[in-house]
Amino acid sequence: xxxxxxxxxxxxTELENVLGYTFTDKQWLDRALTHASTGLAKGANYERLExxxxxxxxLCVAELLFRTFRTAPEGELSVRLNQLVSADSCAEIxxxxxxxxxIRTGADVKKITGKRMMNVRADVVExxxxxxxxxxxxxxxxxFIRRYWEDRAARADAARRDAKTELQEWAHARFGVTPAxxxxxxxxxxxxxxxxxxxxxxxxxxxxxxxxxxxxxEQVAATRMLEREGVWQKPQAEI
Numbered sequence: 574x575x576x577x578x579x580x581x582x583x584x585x586t587e588l589e590n591v592l593g594y595t596f597t598d599k600q601w602l603d604r605a606l607t608h609a610s611t612g613l614a615k616g617a618n619y620e621r622l623e624x625x626x627x628x629x630x631x632l633c634v635a636e637l638l639f640r641t642f643r644t645a646p647e648g649e650l651s652v653r654l655n656q657l658v659s660a661d662s663c664a665e666i667x668x669x670x671x672x673x674x675x676i677r678t679g680a681d682v683k684k685i686t687g688k689r690m691m692n693v694r695a696d697v698v699e700x701x702x703x704x705x706x707x708x709x710x711x712x713x714x715x716x717f718i719r720r721y722w723e724d725r726a727a728r729a730d731a732a733r734r735d736a737k738t739e740l741q742e743w744a745h746a747r748f749g750v751t752p753a754x755x756x757x758x759x760x761x762x763x764x765x766x767x768x769x770x771x772x773x774x775x776x777x778x779x780x781x782x783x784x785x786x787x788x789x790x791e792q793v794a795a796t797r798m799l800e801r802e803g804v805w806q807k808p809q810a811e812i
Contacts, residue, residue: 579603580675591670593720594705594713601704603677606697610679619700622707626699629706630658633718637726652734657726661789663695666721668785672697673764690764691786736795743804744774752798754791757781770794777802 580588585602589595596602607618634657638650645653656662667673676697706714737752744752758769769783770790780801782793799805 579677580606584675588675592701592705592717594709594717596704596708598708601708602701605700605704606672606675607677608679608693611677619697622700622703623696624703625706626701626703627658629702629711629714630663630699630718633711633715634658634722634726636715637719637723641726653726656735657722660692660695661786661792662725663698664691664785667694667698669721670698672701690766691789736792736799739804740772740795740799743799743802748774748776750775752795754794756787756790772798774798 580603585596585599588602601622604617605619605622609618609620611618631654635650635654638645638653638657642650642653672694676693702714702717705717740752744750753773755771755773756768757771759766760769761767766785767783768785768787768790769781770787770793771779771781772791772794773779777798778801780794780798782790782795782797784790784793796805800807
């Protein structure tokens, strides 16, 4: 992460290539990458852009799902939408684009660890969507979203409910108990931590998951238990 330093022209060009969009007004790009910890005026950081980008993302993903899954009921579409616009999904896309190399931060950013750091990466993705929308219009924002969300939207497991919620309801119905999660390990630097979490149920073998945040690792562990116990079917491997 850049410690408050403005991006060079070369860095901006590199990021625009990743985004698949070239800004007419580069100030939008600067603002979308500026965290409040820099101490710059509110109008110079990404907080307001994040608000707008969240709405543009929701609209474009909803439209994508509506056109892709023409016979899916509203409930399935809602589950898919919630998963695709979640902080976890946005943070994954930020990591895919290696946005951490471009975000402008203040010296105190090292305190933003774990779940909060994941949210920073997710917020910047939404801010970039707003910046593209304001600079180039809805079609440009839609093209960026399709670039990074279209394949994710088509995944077989994208219509699944939240794994922790599903496991809790199954455990209550089957055993009358609530799953217990514990952190086994935390590794890696503050900007890219790796959490290992175990989920336990009385009378059931435990399962373990590892991911970039505690919640994401819990979801992995819950998913593995649901698939092992036959509650969920494992997605077929791509050929």
